[in-house]
Amino acid sequence: MDQNGKGHGQPVVVIVDDEEMVITSVRAFLSLETEYDIHGFTDPEEAVRFLETSPADVIVSDYLMPKMNGIQLLGKAKQLQPEAARVLLTGHADKQSAIQAINEVGLFQYLEKPWDNSQLLLVIQSAIERTQLFRSLREKITELDAAHGSLKDVQSRLLRAFL
Amino acid sequence: MVLGGLNNMSDPAVMDEGKGASLDALREEIELTHRKLAEAHKMASLGRLSAGIVHEINTPIGSILSNNETIRRSLETLKKLVAKSQSEGQPLPERATVILDTLANLTDIDKLACERIYAVIRSLKTFARVNESDLRKVDLHETILNTLKLSGCVFRRRVTVITNFADLPEIECYPGLMNQAFLNLIVNAAQSIQDEGTITVSTRLDGDSVEISIADTGSGIPPEVRKRIFVAGFTTKPIGEGTGLGLSLTREIVEDTHGGKIWFQTELGKGTTFFVRIPIQQPRRQEQA
Numbered sequence: 001m002d003q004n005g006k007g008h009g010q011p012v013v014v015i016v017d018d019e020e021m022v023i024t025s026v027r028a029f030l031s032l033e034t035e036y037d038i039h040g041f042t043d044p045e046e047a048v049r050f051l052e053t054s055p056a057d058v059i060v061s062d063y064l065m066p067k068m069n070g071i072q073l074l075g076k077a078k079q080l081q082p083e084a085a086r087v088l089l090t091g092h093a094d095k096q097s098a099i100q101a102i103n104e105v106g107l108f109q110y111l112e113k114p115w116d117n118s119q120l121l122l123v124i125q126s127a128i129e130r131t132q133l134f135r136s137l138r139e140k141i142t143e144l145d146a147a148h149g150s151l152k153d154v155q156s157r158l159l160r161a162f163l
Numbered sequence: 164m165v166l167g168g169l170n171n172m173s174d175p176a177v178m179d180e181g182k183g184a185s186l187d188a189l190r191e192e193i194e195l196t197h198r199k200l201a202e203a204h205k206m207a208s209l210g211r212l213s214a215g216i217v218h219e220i221n222t223p224i225g226s227i228l229s230n231n232e233t234i235r236r237s238l239e240t241l242k243k244l245v246a247k248s249q250s251e252g253q254p255l256p257e258r259a260t261v262i263l264d265t266l267a268n269l270t271d272i273d274k275l276a277c278e279r280i281y282a283v284i285r286s287l288k289t290f291a292r293v294n295e296s297d298l299r300k301v302d303l304h305e306t307i308l309n310t311l312k313l314s315g316c317v318f319r320r321r322v323t324v325i326t327n328f329a330d331l332p333e334i335e336c337y338p339g340l341m342n343q344a345f346l347n348l349i350v351n352a353a354q355s356i357q358d359e360g361t362i363t364v365s366t367r368l369d370g371d372s373v374e375i376s377i378a379d380t381g382s383g384i385p386p387e388v389r390k391r392i393f394v395a396g397f398t399t400k401p402i403g404e405g406t407g408l409g410l411s412l413t414r415e416i417v418e419d420t421h422g423g424k425i426w427f428q429t430e431l432g433k434g435t436t437f438f439v440r441i442p443i444q445q446p447r448r449q450e451q452a
Contacts, residue, residue: 018320019222021272025229028265032237066320066359091221114225117232 010037011128012055016047016073017062017089022113026060029117030124044068048076056084058108058127060120063090071101078105083134085127089115201412205343208350208409212317219283219319223276230269230276237262286312298445300333301341303373307364310345318353327365331373335445336421344416347409348377348437355381355435371443372423378436384429392427422446 013036015023023040030038039056041047044065051059059077063070074086085108102110108130109123244259286309304326311324352362360380367374384392393414417423423441 019226021226021276022222024268024272025226025233028269029229029233032233032240032262032265064320091217091219113221114228117229120229 010035011057012037012039013124014047014050014056014059015040016044016059018042018065022062033121044073047073051077051080056081057131058085058087058124060087060089063088071105074105074107083131085131087111087123087127089113204409204412208346212313216283220280223279226276227273230273234266234269237266282312298335299338300335301338303331303334303366304328306338306341307345310342310349314346314349314353321359322353322356323361325361325363327363329367331366331368332443334373334441334443336441340416340420344413347413351409352377352379352381355379357382372440373443375439376436378434380434383431383433384435385431389429417441
């Protein structure tokens with residue numbers, strides 16, 4: 001289920017773990033330390049449905065889950081929102097398979113359980129920063145494209161006027 | 164007995180005198196080797212399970228550690244807030260109430276997380292009663308549930324377990340061996356399921372015996388393999404995964420040690436059901452002493 005957080009243009013953090021207790025712990029920690037808009041899902045398919053309609057800044061996912069593993073989920077997230085940073089938070093036993101799959105989905109960071117709160121916060125902060133940098137870069141490129149387009153327009157009008 | 168075959172290979176002259184003694188020594192050695200193999204097999208299964216157990220413990224521990232860290236930080240904030248409002252003679256600010264609620268919530272989760280760690284460790288302890296070699300009356304359902312809990316660490320996320328327990332009296336058995344027998348059958352059932360499936364464990368009372376069935380929705384046993392599955396040293400699993408001793412030991416534990424019976428029904432692509440029948444009471448066997 002999705003328990004909605006704060007909204008109001010704050011960075012959006014999506015947490016996916018089939019263990020409710022992990023979501024509760026991370027949510028409690030983040031909501032006391034930050035103003036992030038936090039969305040937690042125990043069902044990865046529900047998380048995908050959320051990502052289809054709502055933009056996120058960072059997605060933190062467990063690896064071993066029923067229906068869909070973390071790499072598959074983050075792969076879908078990459079298709080839906082390539083700019084949103086992807087973080088894997090996983091137990092030790094599935095480390096090997098997770099590492100093999102990291103390149104497939106372009107992981108921003110890999111964290112192991114039990115996790116350290118300050119490290120998790122640091123990773124989420126830099127992930128959000130990176131996502132927002134990507135977004136503003138894309139805006140700047142769009143602006144440049146527009147400026148380039150209008151310059152070309154002016155140029156062609158100039159040419160038409162003088163030739 | 165089978166050992167008669169060995170006599171023919173020895174020199175008759177030497178054999179006559181030392182025959183009894185050397186045969187006894189040989190039998191003892193075989194028995195010892197056999198016990199060693201059983202123990203090695205048990206340790207191998209435990210080793211494979213331990214990886215899953217560690218994973219299973221890491222999540223609740225992660226949660227507890229995170230909560231404790233959050234509680235610690237929050238308490239510092241809370242202290243400052245309370246000190247500030249008290250020095251200004253004001254009532255408790257709203258932020259303080261929110262923090263207090265969150266802390267109460269986290270304490271609940273910590274309790275749940277601790278209970279889970281305790282349950283995993285408890286089932287591990289029950290299973291590892293290696294030296295429990297005396298006949299004892301046990302609740303078979305407790306034995307099965309413990310084994311399911313322990314082995315579930317490895318396959319919980321892809322295999323659904325259904326239990327269909329009848330009313331059973333306590334049965335007399337060697338609990339450590341019984342654990343081993345059920346663990347083998349349950350792990351085999353889980354391994355035969357490729358992706359997702361179901362294991363159904365049922366029990367019923369049948370006269371002076373109990374019958375336990377372990378049914379999986381796995382791949383089934385191919386016809387060419389069926390005759391050999393109870394043979395020691397035979398395995399279809401990759402190197403490192405199977406010792407080829409699991410089912411042969413399970414058969415020995417059920418039939419030789421407990422005077423029971425083990426058999427199976429299987430259909431390719433549909434699954435396999437193993438049946439185990441064990442007498443409620445063990446006969447008093449004097450010659451076994």
